[in-house]
Amino acid sequence: MKKPYIYFFAFFLFTFCSSKEEEIYTPVPYSLKIPALFADKLIAPIIPADNPLTEEGVALGKKLFFDKKLSGDNTQACASCHSPKKAFTDQQQFSAGVQGEFGARNTMPLFNLAWNFEERFAWDGKEFGLEQQALEPVSNPIEMHANWNLVVQKLQESTEYPTLFLRAFGTSEIDAKLVTKAIAQFERTLISGNSKFDKYLLGETSLTQEEQNGFNVFMDEAKGDCFHCHGSNNNPLWTDNAFHNNGLDGTFQDLGFGAVTGDPNDNGKFKSPSIRNLAFTAPYMHDGRFATLEEVINHYSEGLQKSSTIDPLMKRVNEGGVHLSSQDKSDLKAFLLSLTDREFINNPNFQE
Amino acid sequence: MRKKYCLLILTFMLLTRCSEKKECCVQPEQSTVTLNFTHHWNELQITPQDFNEIKFTNENGEQLSIEKLRYLISNISLLDAKNHHLIDVGENAGTSITIPELTDESYTLSFRFGFSNEDNTDGTYQDLNSASFSVPEMLGGGYHFMQFDGKYIDNNNEASGFNYHTIRAVDRTDSDNLKFEDTSFEINLGTIVVANTTEIEIKMNLAEWFKNPNTWNLNELNTVLMPNFEAQKMMRENGETVFSLGVVN
Numbered sequence: 001m002k003k004p005y006i007y008f009f010a011f012f013l014f015t016f017c018s019s020k021e022e023e024i025y026t027p028v029p030y031s032l033k034i035p036a037l038f039a040d041k042l043i044a045p046i047i048p049a050d051n052p053l054t055e056e057g058v059a060l061g062k063k064l065f066f067d068k069k070l071s072g073d074n075t076q077a078c079a080s081c082h083s084p085k086k087a088f089t090d091q092q093q094f095s096a097g098v099q100g101e102f103g104a105r106n107t108m109p110l111f112n113l114a115w116n117f118e119e120r121f122a123w124d125g126k127e128f129g130l131e132q133q134a135l136e137p138v139s140n141p142i143e144m145h146a147n148w149n150l151v152v153q154k155l156q157e158s159t160e161y162p163t164l165f166l167r168a169f170g171t172s173e174i175d176a177k178l179v180t181k182a183i184a185q186f187e188r189t190l191i192s193g194n195s196k197f198d199k200y201l202l203g204e205t206s207l208t209q210e211e212q213n214g215f216n217v218f219m220d221e222a223k224g225d226c227f228h229c230h231g232s233n234n235n236p237l238w239t240d241n242a243f244h245n246n247g248l249d250g251t252f253q254d255l256g257f258g259a260v261t262g263d264p265n266d267n268g269k270f271k272s273p274s275i276r277n278l279a280f281t282a283p284y285m286h287d288g289r290f291a292t293l294e295e296v297i298n299h300y301s302e303g304l305q306k307s308s309t310i311d312p313l314m315k316r317v318n319e320g321g322v323h324l325s326s327q328d329k330s331d332l333k334a335f336l337l338s339l340t341d342r343e344f345i346n347n348p349n350f351q352e
Numbered sequence: 353m354r355k356k357y358c359l360l361i362l363t364f365m366l367l368t369r370c371s372e373k374k375e376c377c378v379q380p381e382q383s384t385v386t387l388n389f390t391h392h393w394n395e396l397q398i399t400p401q402d403f404n405e406i407k408f409t410n411e412n413g414e415q416l417s418i419e420k421l422r423y424l425i426s427n428i429s430l431l432d433a434k435n436h437h438l439i440d441v442g443e444n445a446g447t448s449i450t451i452p453e454l455t456d457e458s459y460t461l462s463f464r465f466g467f468s469n470e471d472n473t474d475g476t477y478q479d480l481n482s483a484s485f486s487v488p489e490m491l492g493g494g495y496h497f498m499q500f501d502g503k504y505i506d507n508n509n510e511a512s513g514f515n516y517h518t519i520r521a522v523d524r525t526d527s528d529n530l531k532f533e534d535t536s537f538e539i540n541l542g543t544i545v546v547a548n549t550t551e552i553e554i555k556m557n558l559a560e561w562f563k564n565p566n567t568w569n570l571n572e573l574n575t576v577l578m579p580n581f582e583a584q585k586m587m588r589e590n591g592e593t594v595f596s597l598g599v600v601n
Contacts, residue, residue, distance in 0.1 A: 219488035227488060
C-alpha cells in the first residue's frame with residue numbers, strides 16, 4: 001500500500017522542481033574591459049560582492065540610465081544631465097531639474113568610477129558607494145524630483161522591466177535598491193583610457209613639443225605641481241579622488257566636504273576631478289565658475305585665494321600662485337587636451 | 353558481534369593515530385606580532401585629531417601644523433619576503449601591521465624608511481601608484497618616502513604651507529646626467545623576543561625631522577624640496593633619530 005504514495009510524492013516533487021527550474025535564470029558574468037595601463041598600474045577596481053557585474057545587470061542599468069520614467073514627470077533621465085557625448089556632463093554651469101530649478105554644483109563627469117577606491121562620490125563626497133549615489137538625484141526635489149515608490153510602480157507596471165529584473169537579479173519584484181544596483185553596474189563599465197596620452201605611454205604615438213613641455217609643467221613641483229592631486233603617468237586615473245581646498249575663495253558660501261564631515265578643517269574642500277576629457281566637460285570647478293581651461297590655469301597661476309583650509313600644496317599663495325609663463329600655460333593646456341578620449345564619448349555601448 | 357569487533361578496531365586505530373601524532377609532530381610555538389606605529393611631537397602623542405591646528409613648535413622656533421602625513425617603510429625584518437607598507441596617519445590607515453605565525457624566538461627588528469635604490473623602481477607598485485605616491489620621472493621616478501604637509505607661521509606672521517616631501521635625492525645640475533643619492537635608511541630597533549601575542553610600538557617623533565643634526569628653517573626650506581638635492585640629504589640625516597622602540601608587550 002505504501003508504494004503508490006511514494007510514486008505520487010516523487011511525481012509531485014518532479015513537477016515542482018521542473019517548474020522552479022524554468023524560473024531560475026543565471027545571469028552571465030560581465031567581463032570589464034580594463035585598459036592595459038590601468039591593469040598594469042592600478043589595483044583592482046571596486047566591484048561590491050553583493051552587486052557583481054553581469055551582462056543582464058549592465059544592460060538593465062543602461063536602459064534605466066536613459067529612461068525618463070525615473071523622474072517625477074517623465075521628462076528627465078540620468079542621461080539628461082550626464083550625456084555620453086559630453087563625457088557624461090551637460091556642459092552647463094548648473095543643471096535645471098524637472099521643475100526648472102537649478103542646483104549649486106556643476107554636473108560631474110562619469111568615468112573610471114570603479115577606481116574610486118575610497119568610494120566617496122559627488123563633489124563633496126556625501127555619497128558612499130555608487131549604488132547609494134544613484135539613489136539621491138531621483139528623489140532630489142531640484143533634480144529629478146520623483147517619489148521612489150512611484151518610480152518603482154511605473155517600472156513594475158511596464159511590459160519590459162519585470163522580466164529584465166528577473167534575468168538580472170532573479171526577481172521580478174522591483175525595488176529602488178535593485179534599480180540603483182543596475183545603474184551602478186552600468187556606470188562601472190564607463191571606462192575612459194584611450195586618449196592620445198595613453199597611446200603615448202603605450203609607445204603607440206609621440207607627443208608634440210608643446211604637449212611634452214606641458215606634461216613637464218604638470219609634473220614639476222616648482223611649476224604646475226599638479227601631479228600631487230591629479231595623478232601622473234603612473235596613476236592613469238588623473239585624480240587622487242580626494243578632497244582639497246584649491247584656493248578658489250577666501251571665504252566659503254559652499255562648505256563642500258566640510259558640510260559632510262562636520263569638521264571646519266574640511267570647509268571649502270571639494271573632490272579633485274579627473275583631468276581626462278576636459279575638452280568635453282566645461283565649465284570647470286565644483287560650481288562651474290570657469291568657462292575655459294585658460295581660466296582654470298590662470299587661477300592656479302595667479303588667482304589663488306588664501307583661507308585657513310587652503311591646501312599646503314598651493315604654492316606662493318600670497319602672490320596668487322607660481323606665475324607660469326605664457327608659454328608654459330599654453331603648453332599645459334596642450335598636455336591637458338592630450339587626455340581627450342574620443343573613443344570613450346563615441347563608444348556605442350554607452351549611447352542610448 | 354561483528355559490529356563490536358569493528359568498533360574496537362576503529363577505536364584502537366584512532367587512539368594509535370592520535371598518540372603517533374603527539375610524538376611525531378611537535379610544532380614550535382608560534383605567535384602573532386603586531387607592529388603599532390605611533391606618532392609624537394616629543395612627549396605628546398599625536399592622533400588625527402591633532403591635525404590642522406598650528407600647535408607645534410619646531411627646534412627653530414617656528415609654529416606649525418600637520419595636515420597630511422604619509423610615509424613608506426619597506427623590508428620589515430620580521431617578514432620573509434620583500435615588503436613595503438604605506439602609513440597614512442591622517443586617515444589612520446596602515447598604522448598597525450600584523451605578522452601572523454611567527455615562531456617564538458628572538459629577532460632583530462629592523463625596517464627601511466622609504467625604498468632602497470634597488471626597490472625604488474618606477475611605476476611597479478600598484479598600491480603606491482593608486483595612492484598617487486609616485487615621483488616624477490624628471491626627478492628619477494620611483495616613489496615618495498614621505499609626504500608631510502602642513503602650515504607654519506612665517507616671518508611675516510602669516511600661515512604658509514610647507515611640503516616636507518622626502519624622496520631619493522637627485523642632483524639635476526646636469527639635466528642630461530642626473531646623479532642620485534640613496535636617501536632611504538635602515539632603522540634597527542634592536543632585539544625583540546617573540547612569545548605569545550606580542551605588541552610592539554614603533555614611535556616616530558616628528559619633531560626630530562626639524563631638529564637633529566640639522567635645525568630646520570621653514571622660512572627657507574618649505575616647499576619645492578623634492579628637486580632640492582641638499583635638502584633631501586639633510587632630511588635623510590634628520591630622519592636617523594626619528595624612530596624609536598616604544599612599549600613591547
